[in-house]
Amino acid sequence: MKNFIVTLFLVMPILITAQTINQLDENGKRHGIWKKNFDNTNIIRYQGEFNHGKEIGLFEFYKNINKTAVLTATKQFNEHDNKAKVTFFASNGKVISTGLMDGKNYIGEWIYYHKDSKQVMTVEHYNNQGQLEGESLVYYNSGQLAEKRIYKANVINGKAIWFNESGKKLKEYNYLNGELHGEAKFYNAAGTIEIEGQYKNDRKDGVWKYYKDGELTEEKDFTRYSKNPYLKKD
Structure with missing residues (x-):
């Protein structure tokens, strides 16, 4: 009898915990703390809290690597909308990227880091539809700017x-x-300038100039003329 009481005392917290997670409300929506494992394992896949079907607070997501749960992402939700502050991690715990998501869409500013480094590699900006919008910047590991591009609705435009x-x-x-x-x-x-010219509709056009040590050495004409004999050349 004594052994039975001891066993019951040890098992009760587990039973109580099991009864207080992964619950549904009266409308069949997830409510309270939820934890899920990878199929047929005791390895956690994600954990977080729902408020009548809506994610709130911090969610943690894991990968199953060699039968060990390794944190791969966190999402910090609020109580008002579907936006979340998201951080992705490498298997060694280093941050890969961080930014905002609205559902499955990236929105606002996203920052990506060089491998195994805290140095910023890329900064991108997204509109509310999840499309690249505005400046996209790429940096060397030294912190020096390497590339600068501008996007409009996911398409590169401008200089x-x-x-x-x-x-x-x-x-x-x-x-x-x-x-x-x-x-x-x-x-x-x-x-120092070496080559300059114009593109038109994704092809070289007009006169291109070539330099050596800053001095003009050659010019090439890439102007496209119509094959119609009745049209005059410009």
Whole structure:
């Protein structure tokens, strides 16, 4: 009898815990603390809290790596909408990226980090539809800006610039609705102009100029003329 009481005393907390998690409300919606394991294992897959079907507070998500639960993401929800502050982790615990999500859409500013480093690698901005919008910046591990692009509704537009690790320009393009269109320039490692010209509808157009040590050495005409013999050349 004494052994039975001791066993019951040890088992009761487990039974009580099991009865207070993974519960549904009167409308069949998840409510309270929920914890789920990977199928046919005791390895946790996620845990968090619901308020009548809505996620609230901190949720943690795991991967099953060699039969061990490894944290892969956290989502911090609020009580008012579906937006959450999200952080993704590598298997060694280092942060991969962080930003906001609205449902499955990335929104607002997202920051990505270099592997095994706290140094920012990429900064992107998303609109409320989950599309790239505004500046997209890429950095070297040193912190020096490497690329700068501008997006509109997920399509690259405007001027894009690439830099070397010394901060000198390597090249610059102009885009219109995802196509090269407008002025283009290329520089050597010292930042001196080497090539310049124009693109039109994603193809070289007009006169392109080539330089050596800053001096013009060659010109090439990429103007496309109509094959119609009745049309005059510009």
